[in-house]
Ligand SMILES: Nc1ncnc2c1ncn2[C@@H]1O[C@H](COP(=O)(O)OP(=O)(O)OP(=O)(O)O)[C@@H](O)[C@H]1O
């Protein structure tokens with residue numbers, strides 16, 4: 001039965017709660033992230049979107065005092081029991097602020113593959129080219145691979161970070177407001193890119209931009225804090241449905257409020 | 261309006277004050293150099309700069325004033341201190357900034373600060389009482405305990421706080437995003453430290469090492485107490501080239517401090533010349549470090 005459910009669901013949480021010390025930031029979240037689709041997380045600031053996203057690749061492990069209840073599954077397997085290195089190889093992440101390493105463009109993309117055992121320079125070159133092409137950055141940087149990744153524009157840096165993430169062929173890519181630091185043109189580029197990427201990857205994205213969620217995502221999850229400020233999942237459904245006929249009035253309030 | 265002009269007035273006054281304080285240190289450095297140089301000139305003139313720098317014999321009674329042995333002594337003891345001290349200091353810095361839980365860091369950090377506050381003469385005593393006897397147990401003909409090894413260890417401990425402190429600061433200043441980016445790609449903590457954090461902190465770490473080098477080259481009293489002070493060009497005392505560190509030596513600083521109280525005439529001038537050489541050596545070290553740092557930032 002578990003396998004059946006996991007068939008088209010790449011990641012899933014089951015009664016998942018997370019505490020920062022005594023503070024409950026996530027309350028009993030049950031959510032499914034479908035394979036090779038884009039799932040958008042929306043909701044007001046502080047409702048726990050980033051916290052939930054960071055739970056999928058266990059980045060919250062780094063924060064002292066974090067405790068959790070419930071389970072998160074990747075392909076039907078409990079991520080808490082996985083080796084965290086293996087997990088993060090399968091579940092990549094792109095951050096809100098582009099964070100290329102102070103290394104060359106080549107070394108940025110090759111960083112992950114090198115970690116995981118690709119040493120041969122020509123193998124690396126193939127991976128770097130393929131990843132940069134998929135991230136729609138190749139044409140802009142192919143002659144400057146030795147240049148520092150930090151010398152690129154913000155939008156290029158973010159695509160470099162996407163290339164870096166896909167260079168290790170993850171199954172899932174988590175994106176936390178990947179375009180919030182970018183101008184509209186760069187944002188559009190990233191959105192186009194996500195539409196291409198979803199053929200091969202499962203994508204979960206946090207965004208404050210309703211139009212963006214409407215444009216790029218297949219599914220939308222709406223989150224809200226309860227009276228104790230703990231984040232709850234209000235509803236999850238096909239994006240079209242959430243935006244037109246949400247089943248919860250709070251979703252409608254939020255979305256229409258945003259649209260003005 | 262008036263408050264506006266008053267504020268620009270203050271602005272200007274502040275600028276002048278800051279400029280003067282900045283110029284003051286330049287002026288002082290310059291004055292010290294000119295004064296030392298002036299006192300050293302007779303020696304440079306009569307003995308000859310090259311002769312002083314290339315001759316290994318220092319026999320004031322014989323009017324022989326070669327300082328090459330002391331240059332080698334200072335250089336070797338500093339090298340030894342760096343070889344021992346830098347890994348230790350870097351390890352400490354990484355430990356404190358990335359690994360240690362708060363309460364351990366809360367014990368280690370003040371201890372290191374304490375280390376920085378110990379007067380060098382006390383380090384010298386510690387070296388004489390603990391390190392020298394320890395080094396003496398190494399079986400090698402002519403090994404008296406006093407020498408480069410004991411001095412290097414003392415010096416390594418003395419420069420450790422400086423290097424550890426500044427390196428820790430440099431490592432802490434590395435943006436959190438680099439670390440998260442690396443971990444999110446499936447890097448382990450150690451891979452993240454060695455491949456991203458330390459390279460990103462490199463310019464700061466280099467300046468830390470250089471500050472340590474400067475301190476090491478300038479250290480005087482602790483060196484006098486443990487290095488043996490014989491004016492000889494250090495050489496390996498056994499077949500093992502590393503045994504050069506068992507050799508006695510004298511540092512440039514020690515040379516000045518030991519003899520200045522009774523030196524007169526050309527002898528005194530030659531000691532000032534030793535000071536000039538020390539001064540230039542430290543300037544070279546700082547200069548090359550600045551160069552390295554620029555290279556590090558670029559790449
Ligand atoms: N490291 C932390 N320690 C303690 N509390 C935290 C920590 N990170 C987040 N929180 C708290 O958890 C709650 C959820 O935070 P989170 O960052 O997940 O919200 P978010 O939905 O991503 O908000 P935003 O839209 O502003 O990014 C907030 O109340 C926040 O203050």
Ligand SMILES: [Mg+2]
Pocket residue numbers: 049050051176206
């Ligand atoms: Mg957030």
